[in-house]
Amino acid sequence: MSTSGPPQFRYTQTPSKVLHLRNLPWECIEEELIELCKPFGKIVNTKSNVGANRNQAFVEFADLNQAINMVTYYASSSEPAQVRGKTVYIQYSNRHEIVNNKGPGDVPGNVLLVTIEGVEAGDVSIDVIHLVFSAFGFVHKIATFEKAAGFQALIQFSDSETASSAREALDARSIPRYLLPDHVGSCHLRISFSAHTDLNIKFQSHRSRDYTNPYLPVNPTAIEGFVQPAVGPDGKKKEPESNVLLASIENMQYAVTVDVLNTVFSAFGTVQKIAIFEKNGGTQALIQYPDITTAAVAKDALEGHCIYDGGYCKLHLSYSRHTDLNVKAYSDKSRDYTRL
Structure with a gap:
């Protein structure tokens, strides 16, 4: 069995008589599911066209051992499970029966x-x-x-x-x-x-x-540090300033750690908190300063700056809606220097 692509099986899952099938052809029909699964036992229920791409399904066997037999067979087979020539990924479902009646x-x-x-x-x-x-x-x-x-x-x-x-x-x-x-x-x-x-x-x-109406009134008794949108002399909306910067990091050929970010951003003032996270396949970070002035200086100086020579780990900065990050004091992805 090829080692490329997503794994077909999750060995750590608790066996269930309901199997979860992924990567099915578009709008796979019940007959195709039954044809794939019936060599291993009696099929009592199916649920197809599941998920945003309608390429997943659930199949329920009459007996738990029948489902185990199917998973075991394809786990040890050199030929993957296929429907219409597409490799199908199989795992135990966390549900124990299929309920087709949709609730609200x-x-x-x-x-x-x-x-x-x-x-x-x-x-x-x-x-x-x-x-x-x-x-x-x-x-x-x-x-x-x-x-x-x-x-x-x-x-x-x-x-x-x-x-x-x-x-x-x-x-x-x-x-x-x-x-x-x-x-x-x-x-x-x-x-x-x-x-x-x-x-x-x-x-x-x-x-x-x-988030569709930035001019909606702010309830002053129910929000702390929320920044209202500002309008410049030309009448165009300005980016609301904040003491927290959002950094998007592109061309990441080298690791960017909390300590690396602290070294870069603390050159412009005291960094209070940092949080690193993944979003849309890229790495981003939130960096909190004590005040907006310090954040603005850092933003102007570091926009487009490459952390490493050769154009690697380039920073793109904007102001965050956050004003006080709620992060773990010390971890691989976050740091609260006010509590160290």
């Missing part, structure tokens, strides 16, 4: 209902939520609140396809530890679709944001 939370829409388990209100800021979900597309609006189920958020995307991609990637996953306070052991995202289509956000605050 399973009907795709452009607004996601996210329950953040293991945290209290205030542990996860709206900026962190925006950072996590905007990796999948433009986030229009966010509203957070507390319910009996716990701390929740409504997140509005442009369309159901973008929302589906975010849900598929993040459901049952965790927010990166370096974005969470030290006292939070772990937090998991439980995501379903909301019946809402257009959230009604009345104020920009620490509980709600409308």
Whole structure:
């Protein structure tokens, strides 16, 4: 079996009589799934055309051993499982049966209902939520609140396809530890679709944001350090200044660590906090200074600067909406120098 491409099997998963099949041909039909799986046992249910690209499916066997036989066979076979000539990747599902009747939370829409388990209100800021979900597309609006189920958020995307991609990637996953306070052991995202289509956000605050309307009034009692958009003499909107810089790093031929960034940015003033993260396949970082003036000096001096000779690790800088990063005091991806 070839070692290139994604792995076909996840050995660490708990066996299930439901198998998850990926990389299927576009709109693979039930008959094709049954044809692939029936040599290993009786198929009692299928669910096809799953995922944003409609190229995944679930197959449920009558007996657990039948599913194990199929996984075991292809794990040891030199010939991969195929449908219409495409290699199909197989793993055990985390579900134990297929339920085809869609509840309200399973009907795709452009607004996601996210329950953040293991945290209290205030542990996860709206900026962190925006950072996590905007990796999948433009986030229009966010509203957070507390319910009996716990701390929740409504997140509005442009369309159901973008929302589906975010849900598929993040459901049952965790927010990166370096974005969470030290006292939070772990937090998991439980995501379903909301019946809402257009959230009604009345104020920009620490509980709600409308990223499509920068001129929406700010609730001064419910937000700390939020920067309103400014207008220059020419009447054009200026980039709101902030004490936190967002650095995008291109042409990364060498590692860029927290210590490297601290060395570069501390030349212009005291660096309080740093967080490094991956977004859209690239490396980015947030660098916090004590004030806007210091951040502005660093931004002007370092825009387009290459950390290493030869044009490597080039910095592109903008102001962040963040004003006070909530990062782990000491880790590979973050540093809080105010607590060291």
